[in-house]
Amino acid sequence: MSVVAIVGRPNVGKSTLFNRILGTRRAIVEDFPGVTRDRNYARITRYGTPFVLIDTGGFEPASEDHLLAQMREQSRLAIEEADVILFVVDARQGLTPSDEDVAAMLRRSEKPVLYVVNKVDGFSQEAAAGEFFALGGDRLFSVSAEHGRGMDDLIEALLEALPASAKNDALAEDETRLAVIGRPNVGKSSLINRMIGAERLVANPTAGTTRDSIDTPFAYNKKRYVLIDTAGIRRKGRVQEKLEKYSVIQSLKAMERAHVVLVVLDAEEGVTDQDLTVAGYALERGRAVILVVNKWDLVEKDQGTMKKFTENVRRAFKFLPFAPIVFVSALSGQRVSKIMGEVERVSVEFNRQVPTSALNKVLEEAVISHAPPMVQGKRLKFYYMTQTGVRPPSFVVFGNHAAGVHFSYERYLANKLREAFGFNGCPIRLTFRNRGGRE
Numbered sequence: 001m002s003v004v005a006i007v008g009r010p011n012v013g014k015s016t017l018f019n020r021i022l023g024t025r026r027a028i029v030e031d032f033p034g035v036t037r038d039r040n041y042a043r044i045t046r047y048g049t050p051f052v053l054i055d056t057g058g059f060e061p062a063s064e065d066h067l068l069a070q071m072r073e074q075s076r077l078a079i080e081e082a083d084v085i086l087f088v089v090d091a092r093q094g095l096t097p098s099d100e101d102v103a104a105m106l107r108r109s110e111k112p113v114l115y116v117v118n119k120v121d122g123f124s125q126e127a128a129a130g131e132f133f134a135l136g137g138d139r140l141f142s143v144s145a146e147h148g149r150g151m152d153d154l155i156e157a158l159l160e161a162l163p164a165s166a167k168n169d170a171l172a173e174d175e176t177r178l179a180v181i182g183r184p185n186v187g188k189s190s191l192i193n194r195m196i197g198a199e200r201l202v203a204n205p206t207a208g209t210t211r212d213s214i215d216t217p218f219a220y221n222k223k224r225y226v227l228i229d230t231a232g233i234r235r236k237g238r239v240q241e242k243l244e245k246y247s248v249i250q251s252l253k254a255m256e257r258a259h260v261v262l263v264v265l266d267a268e269e270g271v272t273d274q275d276l277t278v279a280g281y282a283l284e285r286g287r288a289v290i291l292v293v294n295k296w297d298l299v300e301k302d303q304g305t306m307k308k309f310t311e312n313v314r315r316a317f318k319f320l321p322f323a324p325i326v327f328v329s330a331l332s333g334q335r336v337s338k339i340m341g342e343v344e345r346v347s348v349e350f351n352r353q354v355p356t357s358a359l360n361k362v363l364e365e366a367v368i369s370h371a372p373p374m375v376q377g378k379r380l381k382f383y384y385m386t387q388t389g390v391r392p393p394s395f396v397v398f399g400n401h402a403a404g405v406h407f408s409y410e411r412y413l414a415n416k417l418r419e420a421f422g423f424n425g426c427p428i429r430l431t432f433r434n435r436g437g438r439e
């Protein structure tokens, strides 16, 4: 899946453009389940091309110096993480030195950059827009994000600039790819170092496609795993003040290529909105999830502490009731060795293939103990179900009125599948179809 990042100075209209792209006809915006949609990220499908759109704006600079530092950091991250960059400038303000500074950085990168001149609401700004050719682009997109002007050309060029999404989808089938994600400072690098150190997991790190991305293959119990982009995680940011939302970009990228996602939480700080956002995304993308509560050594404990903490995590991650929770301390190494065992169990579930006969037995029993409701005076009927895929486990149920199946009945059936077969840590995909037709 490709990532498109919108960068530019404060107030040039990045959020307006973000919303405009989301709002255009035929942009199908998918909400992240379980959490309210973060205003800065959206997964979009246009003309069948899915991509993640990121608005990197929203920071309030304290001073001009500070502004430049933040813009550089923002651009650096966009260059590293995004496949296409929308660089937005403001026609009403005209060209500014910080625009030029950022443009110089973007030019040096190999990434495709679209130069978007915003606030071209009418003819007078259009004439002025030409000065932005000084930034080095071959083409300028004059738009008015507010009024929707110029959007078709921009979106067309954007879709053209997206790379053919080959590499993300072609996950090698005989290895399990792990992504360790979490907010800055939760202890991802410490945890990875522990895992690698304690288990002597490393085989030979191989450089990935970009200089900065290094995946680490290793074996555990004779099975092959790959830890995704560990170098990116372990490399420390160059700007002291870490901007939280940028770590989400890295998380999204890592998750695209992962099978199993370790969502690392900070025991001392508890669950934050960002933790929920990235976990929701993992679920939406059909990844297996393990919740790792790190820094457990910092929590003052009595007998009921772990139970209470578990309840809190469960309540916050309502949409992931099937995710195992592991309590660890990367600092002391306590229980870190449990993680790979959990990963192994979850990967088995993620790849589990259930025979149709066994599925139909479960379906039959489920319908007997809780009949599907009437829809428009008609009794819903399910004839049979079959598994159509793994990673994640996916099933199709054939019936007489697919469109009438309520979400709560779908959840009921999914729970029956879990009771019967496990699927611990894994999302389950259930679709309903009319026998003899599609729906």
Ligand SMILES: Nc1nc2c(ncn2[C@@H]2O[C@H](COP(=O)(O)OP(=O)(O)OP(=O)(O)O)[C@@H](O)[C@H]2O)c(=O)[nH]1
Pocket (backbone or CB within 6 Å): 008, 009, 010, 011, 012, 013, 014, 015, 016, 017, 057, 058, 059, 118, 119, 120, 121, 143, 144, 145, 146, 147
């Ligand atoms: N005239 C005009 N105003 C616009 C246009 N697009 C955005 N604006 C205005 O510009 C201001 C800033 O827009 P935002 O979208 O919040 O800008 P931003 O770049 O996301 O700003 P930060 O979140 O601070 O980084 C708002 O008052 C918008 O209404 C446009 O096409 N024409």
Ligand SMILES: Nc1nc2c(ncn2[C@@H]2O[C@H](COP(=O)(O)OP(=O)(O)OP(=O)(O)O)[C@@H](O)[C@H]2O)c(=O)[nH]1
Pocket (backbone or CB within 6 Å): 182, 183, 184, 185, 186, 187, 188, 189, 190, 191, 233, 234, 235, 236, 237, 242, 247, 294, 295, 296, 297, 298, 328, 329, 330, 331, 332
């Ligand atoms: N007490 C305690 N401290 C920890 C633990 N794990 C990590 N830390 C500390 O937390 C800080 C951040 O750890 P890192 O491993 O750098 O965290 P990170 O998630 O990789 O951070 P970023 O690179 O900023 O994303 C360091 O000072 C660690 O020593 C833990 O289990 N217990």
